[in-house]
Amino acid sequence: MSSTTEARPEVASAFVGAELFRIPIALYEEMIEAESFGPEERIELVHGVLVRKMPTNAPHSYTTFELAAIFLALVGTQWAVRSQAPVVIPDDSVPEPDVAIAVGARRDYNFVKPTASQMVLVVEVSETSLAFDLGVKLALYAAAKIPEYWVVDLAARRLHVHTLPRGGKKPGYRRTIVHEADAVVPLTLRGKAFGPICVREFLP
Amino acid sequence: MTSVAEAPILPPGHPVPYRFTAEQSLNMAKAAIFGHEDKLELIHGVLFRKPWLTPPDCYAITSLLNILHDACLKKWVVRTHSHIVSSDDGIPSPDVSVAQGSIDDYREFFPTAAQTVLVVELSGSSSAFDLGVKLALYAAAMIPEYWVVDLPGQRLHVHTLPRGGDTPGYRSVAILGIDDEVPLTLRGEPFGSIRVGGFLPPLPSRGVPS
Numbered sequence: 214m215s216s217t218t219e220a221r222p223e224v225a226s227a228f229v230g231a232e233l234f235r236i237p238i239a240l241y242e243e244m245i246e247a248e249s250f251g252p253e254e255r256i257e258l259v260h261g262v263l264v265r266k267m268p269t270n271a272p273h274s275y276t277t278f279e280l281a282a283i284f285l286a287l288v289g290t291q292w293a294v295r296s297q298a299p300v301v302i303p304d305d306s307v308p309e310p311d312v313a314i315a316v317g318a319r320r321d322y323n324f325v326k327p328t329a330s331q332m333v334l335v336v337e338v339s340e341t342s343l344a345f346d347l348g349v350k351l352a353l354y355a356a357a358k359i360p361e362y363w364v365v366d367l368a369a370r371r372l373h374v375h376t377l378p379r380g381g382k383k384p385g386y387r388r389t390i391v392h393e394a395d396a397v398v399p400l401t402l403r404g405k406a407f408g409p410i411c412v413r414e415f416l417p
Numbered sequence: 418m419t420s421v422a423e424a425p426i427l428p429p430g431h432p433v434p435y436r437f438t439a440e441q442s443l444n445m446a447k448a449a450i451f452g453h454e455d456k457l458e459l460i461h462g463v464l465f466r467k468p469w470l471t472p473p474d475c476y477a478i479t480s481l482l483n484i485l486h487d488a489c490l491k492k493w494v495v496r497t498h499s500h501i502v503s504s505d506d507g508i509p510s511p512d513v514s515v516a517q518g519s520i521d522d523y524r525e526f527f528p529t530a531a532q533t534v535l536v537v538e539l540s541g542s543s544s545a546f547d548l549g550v551k552l553a554l555y556a557a558a559m560i561p562e563y564w565v566v567d568l569p570g571q572r573l574h575v576h577t578l579p580r581g582g583d584t585p586g587y588r589s590v591a592i593l594g595i596d597d598e599v600p601l602t603l604r605g606e607p608f609g610s611i612r613v614g615g616f617l618p619p620l621p622s623r624g625v626p627s
Contacts, residue, residue, distance in 0.1 A: 222431050227424035227550055230543035234457050234464035240450065247448050249441055256435045262427070263435035344430035 221260045222349055235261025235305055255297070258307040259349060266297075266309060267342055272417040276338045276365055277311045279415040284314060287400055287407045292333065293319040302329045302357045308350065312336040314402060329357035333402045336363040343368070351375065356384035360403070365415070370394045372412045424550065426463050436462025439505050443527075456498065459508040460554065467498070467510060473618040474512075474539050477566055480616035481513050481537065488601050488608045493534065494520050503530040503558040509551070512566075513537035515603060530558035534603045537564040552576065557585035561604065571595050571620065573613045 224233060241258050255266035281296045293315040299307050314334040315327040335354055337346040346364050354362045355378040364373040375386035392398055392412050400407040426434050442459045456467040485495045494516045500508050515535040516528040536555055540547040547565050555563045556579040565574040572594055576587035593599055595614035
């Protein structure tokens with residue numbers, strides 16, 4: 214396997230030799246328009262591959278909503294706090310991060326999906342998806358130059374904060390800090406400080 | 418070890434892929450969502466592309482079509498790159514297939530697995546896939562005969578007597594060379610035999626671009 218395996222989902226061993234059809238974003242949009250998916254289905258497009266978001270259980274929902282509520286209280290209406298909403302990452306991905314903050318007001322996105330360049334913070338809450346969130350997803354957000362990416366590891370009760378994205382062939386974040394539950398982390402959006410958050414505040 | 422019928426599609430560390438049903442896919446096709454994109458197959462609910470064909474691929478397919486047309490007369494429908502609805506999450510598009518009845522039976526619907534008597538896949542770089550996941554898919558659908566044309570190896574794999582269940586496969590496998598003859602039997606009815614070399618293109622001689 215090449216070194217790009219982690220950055221882009223390829224097929225598992227039984228499917229080697231078969232070529233996944235990578236769904237372009239425009240086609241994905243058409244599928245959504247045509248109501249090709251069931252109303253209850255949570256899906257993301259990651260490098261042209263449709264993957265299922267895990268069904269959310271109580272701790273996952275709790276953390277997701279707490280984070281959104283904390284962000285909302287801190288940033289008010291200056292920034293758009295969104296939860297489990299799509300982000301367009303050209304040319305082949307439309308993930309739906311658990312929590313995200315985009316530039317501008319929430320109303321700016323009432324008819325259009327924000328693109329990666331409009332995102333200032335993306336958060337994934339991980340229960341069973343840690344490997345994917347710290348692997349393929351991290352590379353995806355870093356390549357899209359999303360300035361800050363948080364991963365909440367529910368099982369270990371930790372927060373991974375990734376900053377300083379690096380694109381190129383091996384996308385990643387130059388700085389990673391792993392915070393324990395009692396840590397206090399600053400919320401800084403495009404250089405503007407919005408006061409600290411204690412990790413425990415949003416852990417179940 | 419899990420059987421190929423339930424083998425994961427994405428590598429370890431990935432979530433499960435979203436799986437379309439055959440019905441969803443047919444509706445999307447009807448709504449012209451796929452447009453001119455690609456030649457697509459639905460395998461275990463996931464869309465795959467059929468590879469671009471090389472001149473030897475086309476040679477083998479066209480030769481086999483001609484031979485099958487001559488052998489089957491008008492009793493069967495010989496199809497190429499045409500979809501089969503093989504299960505509720507599978508719509509493969511084999512390189513060559515033979516369905517029962519007449520061409521008019523399939524004006525509005527793709528043949529089902531039960532209407533399909535022979536499926537042929539050409540295999541180059543996809544041989545593990547064709548002899549693994551695809552084989553299990555056709556066996557599970559109880560397609561009575563599945564041929565895999567191994568172009569680089571100049572061989573024909575003939576699979577008969579499908580077995581469904583948890584580990585689908587074919588009970589009988591014969592690997593034939595270019596000088597062998599393969600009996601053509603469709604639903605127990607013999608239609609003579611075909612020489613494997615009759616549709617396998619000769620290997621390109623050295624120094625000649627392929």
